[in-house]
Amino acid sequence: MTDIDLAREIERRRTFAIISHPDAGKTTLTEKLLLYGNAIQVAGAVKAKRTGRGATADWMALEQQRGISVSTAVMQFPYRGRVLNLLDTPGHEDFSEDTYRTLSAVDSALLVIDGARGVEERTIKLMEVCRLRDTPILTFINKMDRETRDPIELLDEIERVLQIRCAPINWPLGSGRGLLGLYDLHGDRIHRYQRGSGSRIPEDLRLSGLESAAARELLADRHADVLEEVELVRGATHAFDLDDYLAGRLTPVFFGTALGNFGVRELLDQFVQWAPAPQPRATDERDVQPHEPHFSGFVFKIQANMDPRHRDRLAFLRICSGTYRKGLRVRQGRTGKEVKIAEAVTFMAGQRTATDAAVAGDIIGLHSHGAMQIGDSFSERGEAARFVGIPNFAPELFRRVSLRDPLQMKALRKGLQQLAEEGSVQVFFPVKNNDILLGAIGMLQFEVVAFRLQDEYRVAAAYEPVDIYSARWLDFPDAPTEAEFRRKASAGLAIDGASHPTYLASSRVNLALLEERFPTVAFRATREH
Ligand code: G4P
Numbered sequence: 001m002t003d004i005d006l007a008r009e010i011e012r013r014r015t016f017a018i019i020s021h022p023d024a025g026k027t028t029l030t031e032k033l034l035l036y037g038n039a040i041q042v043a044g045a046v047k048a049k050r051t052g053r054g055a056t057a058d059w060m061a062l063e064q065q066r067g068i069s070v071s072t073a074v075m076q077f078p079y080r081g082r083v084l085n086l087l088d089t090p091g092h093e094d095f096s097e098d099t100y101r102t103l104s105a106v107d108s109a110l111l112v113i114d115g116a117r118g119v120e121e122r123t124i125k126l127m128e129v130c131r132l133r134d135t136p137i138l139t140f141i142n143k144m145d146r147e148t149r150d151p152i153e154l155l156d157e158i159e160r161v162l163q164i165r166c167a168p169i170n171w172p173l174g175s176g177r178g179l180l181g182l183y184d185l186h187g188d189r190i191h192r193y194q195r196g197s198g199s200r201i202p203e204d205l206r207l208s209g210l211e212s213a214a215a216r217e218l219l220a221d222r223h224a225d226v227l228e229e230v231e232l233v234r235g236a237t238h239a240f241d242l243d244d245y246l247a248g249r250l251t252p253v254f255f256g257t258a259l260g261n262f263g264v265r266e267l268l269d270q271f272v273q274w275a276p277a278p279q280p281r282a283t284d285e286r287d288v289q290p291h292e293p294h295f296s297g298f299v300f301k302i303q304a305n306m307d308p309r310h311r312d313r314l315a316f317l318r319i320c321s322g323t324y325r326k327g328l329r330v331r332q333g334r335t336g337k338e339v340k341i342a343e344a345v346t347f348m349a350g351q352r353t354a355t356d357a358a359v360a361g362d363i364i365g366l367h368s369h370g371a372m373q374i375g376d377s378f379s380e381r382g383e384a385a386r387f388v389g390i391p392n393f394a395p396e397l398f399r400r401v402s403l404r405d406p407l408q409m410k411a412l413r414k415g416l417q418q419l420a421e422e423g424s425v426q427v428f429f430p431v432k433n434n435d436i437l438l439g440a441i442g443m444l445q446f447e448v449v450a451f452r453l454q455d456e457y458r459v460a461a462a463y464e465p466v467d468i469y470s471a472r473w474l475d476f477p478d479a480p481t482e483a484e485f486r487r488k489a490s491a492g493l494a495i496d497g498a499s500h501p502t503y504l505a506s507s508r509v510n511l512a513l514l515e516e517r518f519p520t521v522a523f524r525a526t527r528e529h
Helices: 003-012 026-037 043-051 058-066 097-105 121-132 151-162 213-236 242-246 264-274 406-421 443-457 479-488 508-517
Strands: 013-020 074-079 082-087 108-114 137-142 165-168 170-173 181-184 189-192 250-255 296-304 313-321 328-332 338-341 344-346 363-368 377-379 391-393 397-403 426-430 437-440 461-465 470-475 493-496 501-505 522-524 526-528
Touching: 003 013, 003 082, 013 026, 013 097, 013 121, 013 264, 026 074, 026 082, 026 108, 026 137, 026 264, 097 121, 097 296, 097 391, 108 121, 121 151, 137 151, 137 264, 151 165, 151 213, 151 250, 170 213, 170 250, 181 213, 189 213, 242 250, 250 264, 296 363, 397 406, 397 443, 406 426, 406 443, 426 501, 437 443, 443 461, 470 493, 470 508, 501 508, 508 522
Parallel strands: 013 082, 013 108, 108 137, 137 250, 165 250
Antiparallel strands: 074 082, 170 181, 181 189, 296 313, 296 377, 313 363, 328 338, 328 377, 344 363, 391 526, 397 437, 397 461, 426 437, 426 493, 470 501, 470 522, 493 501
């Protein structure tokens, strides 16, 4: 590929995730986006084809059993000359570090909010993560076909709770049974709502401006109220500003219904125009530009393969620069080894894609037999630089592992090491005793770990809750402070799976007191890989 072709291909990419509180409509919206993209191919489907139907891993049975998807899939589809890479995050109400790390691999996010419920607990957490990198966010207020809360109140809540300015792009003309359409605040057009278009692409029913005869007819006795409301909305809300959106300071807001497939096209049309193409990525040495000709990228997720007999894993790599070609030779930053990428799974689904090679912004899946870890960086130029911003998050849930058979200690340690490298769970070893503690963000992580330890490593263990409030990774300014900390706070001190000193606080107060006592020690809520 010439440099110009490469630049053009990269410029077409839009790599993003949909985030929401469970039940807000993420899955439904994803389906509709794929409908417009006219293509679907998910990571699971690609792998199923490769390994054959019979080889489904038992632990995948856990997913089926619980009716959930533990894995993060990648879906690539074309839309209006762009190539969209949609990274799905687990849809179950329980969530895990995977969700967070997926956000490290995207350039923007689409936030779905249930119009009847407004900002919910998970929305707040996900926004905190997006804020770490000032990820641009586009908001879709869903379920306008139901009775919802007052739209102005919803915008106000987003601004207040999520601390981001809102710029409505369209405005709902009614809601629930009274939903007539959406008013395009920028283009002074009305999109008429047609019921029953859920499973197909609806006709594009546009009426001209609010003052038009068609609008008067549609709105009938509500016309005067709508005029007044729209005037109020224009006066009381922020105007859209592309730079503010790209800097994560402002979110354009769209209303609609994913189930009714209304407002989705308008959302997608603007999304592909405004959402950023692949962005430069920071390493610990320099910023890597997507258009650099040499391939580079990092692993943000590792998924156990479907066939446990082979202990094969699929590492999901975000390409940060250049192109991937079969047989590419790259240096793995952590080990310094040269690795040949003989085969990669790509998630191309569209027929219109010009190349079968993947470029910056794309995600590829690499088969890894334990040689790759989350956060691993790869460089065709042979650079040792490490991409930053793929953190571990301080776990909030803890379990003590106790073995039924002490002779299984070796197998347990090996299993936990691998699962920790995959990012399935975090492991902590307190300095005061021989306990092994597991830390997670979502309860489901423990279930997956218990299942896999039993299934793949034949380790039977009990997992008891322990009274720990949270973990903080410690950075000491100097050796004397570290020595004093170790003397005074040894009760909560532990070493994590990557040998980093960690403090396991018994309560919020305990943590606050210690932070006060050791003002020069950094208590970090995230740790880079
Ligand atoms: P999630 O992935 O964010 O968890 O949400 P999901 O899309 O699964 O949607 C949650 C529920 O909300 C589903 O109903 C879905 O049909 C419904 N829903 C999504 N978008 C809209 C919308 O625009 N309007 C209305 N009225 N409902 C919407 P369910 O009963 O839980 O599941 P199902 O039986 O319909 O699949």
